[in-house]
Amino acid sequence: xxxxxxxxxxxxxxxxxxxxxxxxxxxxxxxxxxxxxxxxxxxxxxxxxxxxxxxxxxxxxxxxxxxxxxxxxxxxxxxxxxxxxxxxxxxxxxxxxxxxxxxxxxxxxxxxxxxxxxxxxxxxxxxxxxxxxxxxxxxxxxxxxxxxxxxxxxxxxxxxxxxxxxxxxxxxxxxxxxxxxxx
Amino acid sequence: xxxxxxxxxxxxxxxxxxxxxxxxxxxxxxxxxxxxxxxxxxxxxxxxxxxxxxxxxxxxxxxxxxxxxxxxxxxxxxxxxxxxxxxxxxxxxxxxxxxxxxxxxxxxxxxxxxxxxxxxxxxxxxxxxxxxxxxxxxxxxxxxxxxxxxxxxxxxxxxxxxxxxxxxxxxxxxxxxxxxxxxxxxxxxxxxxxxxxxxxxxxxxxxxxxxxxxxxxxxxxxxxxxxxxxxxxxxxxxxxxxxxxxxxxxxxxxxxxxxxxxxxxxxxxxxxxxxxxxxxxxxxxxxxxxxxxxxxxxxxxxxxxxxxxxxxxxxxxxxxxxxxxxxxxxxxxxxxxxxxxxxxxxxxxxxxxxxxxxxxxxxxxxxxxxxxxxxxxxxxxxxxxxxxxxxxxxxxxxxxxxxxxxxxxxxxxxxxxxxxxxxxxxxxxxxxxxxxxxxxxxxxxxxxxxxxxxxxxxxxxxxxxxxxxxxxxxxxxxxxxxxxxxxxxxxxxxxxxxxxxxxxxxxxxxxxxxxxxxxxxxxxxxxxxxxxxxxxxxxxxxxxx
Numbered sequence: 001x002x003x004x005x006x007x008x009x010x011x012x013x014x015x016x017x018x019x020x021x022x023x024x025x026x027x028x029x030x031x032x033x034x035x036x037x038x039x040x041x042x043x044x045x046x047x048x049x050x051x052x053x054x055x056x057x058x059x060x061x062x063x064x065x066x067x068x069x070x071x072x073x074x075x076x077x078x079x080x081x082x083x084x085x086x087x088x089x090x091x092x093x094x095x096x097x098x099x100x101x102x103x104x105x106x107x108x109x110x111x112x113x114x115x116x117x118x119x120x121x122x123x124x125x126x127x128x129x130x131x132x133x134x135x136x137x138x139x140x141x142x143x144x145x146x147x148x149x150x151x152x153x154x155x156x157x158x159x160x161x162x163x164x165x166x167x168x169x170x171x172x173x174x175x176x177x178x179x180x181x182x183x
Numbered sequence: 184x185x186x187x188x189x190x191x192x193x194x195x196x197x198x199x200x201x202x203x204x205x206x207x208x209x210x211x212x213x214x215x216x217x218x219x220x221x222x223x224x225x226x227x228x229x230x231x232x233x234x235x236x237x238x239x240x241x242x243x244x245x246x247x248x249x250x251x252x253x254x255x256x257x258x259x260x261x262x263x264x265x266x267x268x269x270x271x272x273x274x275x276x277x278x279x280x281x282x283x284x285x286x287x288x289x290x291x292x293x294x295x296x297x298x299x300x301x302x303x304x305x306x307x308x309x310x311x312x313x314x315x316x317x318x319x320x321x322x323x324x325x326x327x328x329x330x331x332x333x334x335x336x337x338x339x340x341x342x343x344x345x346x347x348x349x350x351x352x353x354x355x356x357x358x359x360x361x362x363x364x365x366x367x368x369x370x371x372x373x374x375x376x377x378x379x380x381x382x383x384x385x386x387x388x389x390x391x392x393x394x395x396x397x398x399x400x401x402x403x404x405x406x407x408x409x410x411x412x413x414x415x416x417x418x419x420x421x422x423x424x425x426x427x428x429x430x431x432x433x434x435x436x437x438x439x440x441x442x443x444x445x446x447x448x449x450x451x452x453x454x455x456x457x458x459x460x461x462x463x464x465x466x467x468x469x470x471x472x473x474x475x476x477x478x479x480x481x482x483x484x485x486x487x488x489x490x491x492x493x494x495x496x497x498x499x500x501x502x503x504x505x506x507x508x509x510x511x512x513x514x515x516x517x518x519x520x521x522x523x524x525x526x527x528x529x530x531x532x533x534x535x536x537x538x539x540x541x542x543x544x545x546x547x548x549x550x551x552x553x554x555x556x557x558x559x560x561x562x563x564x565x566x567x568x569x570x571x572x573x574x575x576x577x578x579x580x581x582x583x584x585x586x587x588x589x590x591x592x593x594x595x596x597x598x599x600x601x602x603x604x605x606x607x608x609x610x611x612x613x614x615x616x617x618x619x620x621x622x623x624x625x626x627x628x629x630x631x632x633x634x635x636x637x638x639x640x641x642x643x644x645x646x647x648x649x650x651x652x653x654x655x656x657x658x659x660x661x662x663x664x665x666x667x668x669x670x671x672x673x674x675x676x677x678x679x680x681x682x683x684x685x686x687x688x689x690x691x692x693x694x695x696x697x698x699x700x701x702x703x704x705x706x707x708x709x710x711x712x713x714x715x716x717x718x719x720x721x722x723x724x725x726x727x728x
Contacts, residue, residue, distance in 0.1 A: 052569040058578075077242060113570070142569055147241055150556040150577075151234040155242065166578045167555055169521060 034071040036082050037089075042067050044089045045141070047105045051116050052145040058166045059159075061145055069148030069157030070141075081140065088137035091128045092119075098128070189214045190727055192465040193449055195435045195478065196220075198280030199709050200696035200716040201469030202413025202421070203328075207720025208465075209426035211728050216461060217418070217427055218451060220434040221247045221276035224283045224414060226404040233554035237284040237663075238402030240270055241556075245403055246284055247276035252610035256617035259658060264617075266607050274471055274663055278431060279414025281663060282332075282709065286401035286527060286551055287382035287410055289334040290706035291325050291346055291714075294318035295536045296543075296592070299702045303542045309623050310501050310595045311542075314701045315673045315682035316718075318345055324714035324721070332713060333388050333411040336380030343375065343532050353385045356394070360520035361549050361585055362528035368644045369531055379530040379548050382709070384409040389416065400525035401551045436613045438466060438482040438491055438692065446491075446692040452611045465723060467684075469696040469716065472502070472665035476601040476698060477616040479669070479686075490603075492686040497679050498669055499601035502620065503703040505664040506654035508630040509547060509588030510637035511561060512646035517582040519552065526552045534636050535592075535705045542625060543592030545633045545705035547640075550586035558584070563650050585646065587637040590664060591630050591655060592705035594623035599659040601668050618660055626655030664708050669698035684719035695719040 034042050049061035049070075061067075074082050096104045096115070104112065118124050120142075122135040148157030158164070190213045194201045197219035205217040229235050229245035236245050244250075250269035257265045275281045295302045297314040305311065325346070328334075335353035338344035355378035358366055362378075369376040383394045383405075394409040408415055421427035432454035439447045439460065448462035468475045476499040480490035492498055519526065530548040538544050553561060558581055559573070567573045599620035607615045634651040641649045672678025675687035678701075684693045695716040697708055704711065 053574055054571050056571060056574065058574075060574075073242065143241075145569075146559045147234055147556060150554075150559055151242075152232045154232075155234060163555055163577075167581045168578070169555070 032068065034067070036071045036074040036085070037067070041086065041089050042071070044093060044104050045070065045085070047112065048092070048116065048141055049145045049148075051112055052142055053149050059162050061149055063159070064149055064162045065157045065159040066145050066148035069151075069155055070144050072156035073144065073147075084132050084137060084140060087132035088134075088141070091132055091134065091137070095124055095128045190465065191463040192216070192467065192723075193218065193435075193461060193463040194467045194469060195449065196280070196468070196470035196474065196696065197278045197413065197418060197429060198275075198469060198471065198696070199282050199413060199712045200719075201467070202279065202282075202416075202418045203713055203716035204467050204469060204693075204695045204720035204723070205427050206417035206421040207717065207724050209421040209424045211724035212424075212426060213465070213724065213728065215421065215427040216463065217421070217429045218433050218435050218449070219276075219278050219280075219429060219431045221278070221280075222431050224277040224279055224404050226406050229403060230406075231399060231403070233399070233556050236402030237275055237281070239554060239557055244270045244275070246280075248274070249610075254607060254609060254615050256604040256607050256615060257658060257660070258617055258619035260621055264604075266604075271660060274473070274665070277414075278418060278429060279412040280471075282382070282412025283404050283410075283414055284402055285382075285410075285412070285663075285709060286525070286707070287709075288527065288530075288548070288707045289329065289336065289380040289382045289710045290546065290704075290708075291344075292318065292321075292704040292706060292711050293343065293532070293535055294345055296702060296704040296706075297321070299543065302536070306542060306594055306623070306625065308596060309625075310597050312670075312672070312677075312701050315671055315678075320682075321711075321714050321718060322346075324717040325710065327717045328710055328713035332382055332413070332416050333384060334380050334382055334710070335385035337378055338380070341375050341377050341532070343535065343537075344377070351380060353388055356381055356383070356385050356528055358528045359523060359526045359549070361518050361526060364518060365549055365585070365587065365640065365644060366529050368640055369529070372640065372643055374531050374533045374640075376529055376531050379527055382411045384411065391415065396523045396525075398521060398524035398552055399554060401527075434611060435470070435478065436481060436611065438468075438478065440482070440484055440486060440491065440689075442484065442486045444486075444688055445690050456611065465691050465693070465727060467693045467695050467719070467723070468698075469694075472668045472697040472700075473601055473616050473661060475694055475696055476668035477603065480601075480603045481614060491692065492669070492679050492689065494688070495676050497677065500597055500599075501595045501667040501670050501701075502599040502601055502618070502659055502661055502665070503593045503595050503667040503700070504660060504662040505590030505703060505707075506593060506622070506626055506630050507588055507590055508545070508634045508637075508652045508654040509550075509586065510634050510641055510649055510651045511563075512585045512587075512641035512644065513563070513580055513648040514583045514585060514645070515647050518585045519582040521552065521582060524552060526550065532706075534589075534633055538632070541629060541632050542594060543629060543702075543705050545589040545591040545629070547587050547589040547633065547637055550588050553586075555581070563648055585641065585644075587640060588652065589633060589637075590705060590707060591626060591633055593655075593703055594625045594629075595667055595702060596620060596623050601661075618658065620659050621657060622655055622659060627653075628655070630655035664697070664703065666697035666700035666703045666708055669694045670701045671699045672701065683722040684715070693719055693723060
């Protein structure tokens with residue numbers, strides 16, 4: 001091929017296009033990685049969050065990016081919560097393994113719900129909760145899940161303004177769009 | 184004093200009180216240095232972000248203070264000390280302070296609020312007292328605050344309103360859907376509803392445009408600068424005189440005295456955290472009820488071993504806030520209209536004073552819109568707090584939930600106080616404020632009274648489900664309505680300042696913020712703080728110039 005200006009530009013465009021495509025190809029089929037959680041921890045946490053805000057006609061906690069939100073907040077703002085999360089997740093799985101012989105994510109939906117209801121009241125056997133307080137763990141996860149789902153999307157959750165759409169709030173929000181002076 | 188020398192003043196804190204004092208002094212040709220521990224505010228920094236606002240502070244505050252640098256100690260009734268590294272009192276730290284992010288309700292206290300003891304008699308276990316000034320004494324300063332900062336409202340025809348014959352400079356805001364609906368209910372009950380007076384521009388005013396009826400207003404700055412605070416009114420006026428320098432990111436931590444009843448200057452950390460001093464002829468403290476008390480208590484000397492003005496142990500005492508109570512109601516139709524905002528438009532003051540058996544009382548107003556996250560906690564008692572039901576409730580009832588709330592006038596007690604935790608230091612190494620003490624037992628009873636009244640209105644309004652809010656118990660934290668810690672009075676033995684905010688025993692040291700309030704009223708206090716600042720500032724200017 002003759003090396004002239006036209007061909008050079010064509011090559012550049014082709015090259016640029018492929019670099020845009022490459023990352024998309026490489027992440028396909030791979031699960032998201034987190035800064036504060038291993039993939040297994042993230043799966044367990046996601047399952048807990050999904051119980052708190054389940055999928056119905058609208059996406060739930062997992063699809064709206066709540067785990068991403070929690071991961072981000074621990075990394076940016078609340079590093080002190082990392083330990084509680086790790087110990088809490090471990091305690092949940094340790095209890096599940098001893099009673100059901102499987103991890104939390106493998107439990108039936110209703111068993112998961114029941115477990116969390118018991119944990120919220122602080123009534124799971126204490127031997128799994130020597131490090132973290134189960135009520136405190138539940139309280140924090142619940143609170144962070146609500147923040148992630150109902151807070152502003154730029155914090156990492158509420159993907160595509162899903163909770164705002166669900167609540168019939170007109171978004172994206174434009175300051176000054178609000179009508180006034182109309183009767 | 185030589186003819187060519189200017190009189191100099193230091194004002195500590197550029198909030199509701201300090202901004203006004205700075206303007207009053209600067210326009211009287213006094214050279215003012217206005218200290219602010221925060222920065223100039225900017226709306227863009229926290230654009231419509233519910234999780235970082237002054238109202239919901241889960242991820243931080245929009246206008247400081249940084250909780251990690253400014254810890255607090257909470258001492259529970261059983262003596263347990265808890266150091267918290269987060270903003271605990273919703274107080275802002277920026278030029279304008281709370282007036283940047285407040286809901287901007289502009290209440291005048293009623294004449295009875297200045298004469299609580301003569302109206303109701305002494306209350307056992309309480310420091311309840313009369314103010315050294317009457318409503319009439321403060322009325323001209325209320326007028327000034329309403330005009331110079333800018334208030335929209337209409338109190339004509341409200342028999343309890345002391346300013347019913349005195350129009351506001353701007354017409355009132357129109358009622359929101361909820362406001363209009365509840366107004367009609369109140370009228371049918373022979374109550375006296377009115378549009379809540381607001382420190383916002385209902386029409387263009389004072390060189391700035393009108394409010395755009397932003398949905399979420401309280402907790403954030405205004406995107407079009409139509410909410411009126413000291414940062415966009417009096418402080419620019421003060422700066423334009425050429426007599427006022429605003430020192431931002433500078434934190435005053437000690438007042439120096441000469442041992443002969445005169446304050447000589449302040450020590451502060453500048454924007455690079457270097458300790459410096461500045462001298463002045465006059466010093467005015469407007470750092471908030473918590474920080475002003477802390478500053479005085481931290482300023483120990485031979486003359487004042489327990490802190491300035493504290494030889495009778497009154498600095499930090501009488502600490503009050505507002506227990507916000509009322510009722511929440513669920514309707515079977517959309518009572519809210521989210522296309523406009525910020526919703527609080529209807530007020531009643533039928534339950535402030537003259538209610539049998541109730542000392543004080545409080546106003547009721549329909550509440551500002553809650554953000555989606557704040558609404559996750561608005562559920563009838565016993566409802567699921569998570570799961571499918573909770574999510575369904577969120578979308579079905581967000582626009583069907585009405586709130587009627589108000590601040591109860593707290594009955595002050597001697598043991599509710601701000602002290603210094605000598606062993607807990609802030610980022611700069613200065614001992615922090617500690618809060619201890621609880622509530623007078625009447626607070627809980629008064630909260631029950633006010634919430635039952637809110638419930639009555641919702642019953643008449645045909646709500647399908649109503650639940651009441653409690654309040655009036657637990658630790659006294661002051662909150663954003665903190666007051667009373669340097670109460671004014673004629674008797675130096677039972678107060679901290681005189682009726683013009685001058686600290687007893689001190690020739691040139693004044694207070695101009697919520698600390699002065701003898702009693703906190705059953706109203707949001709900001710307009711009263713502004714009026715007090717006009718009074719103190721005007722007095723200093725007339726006395727010193």
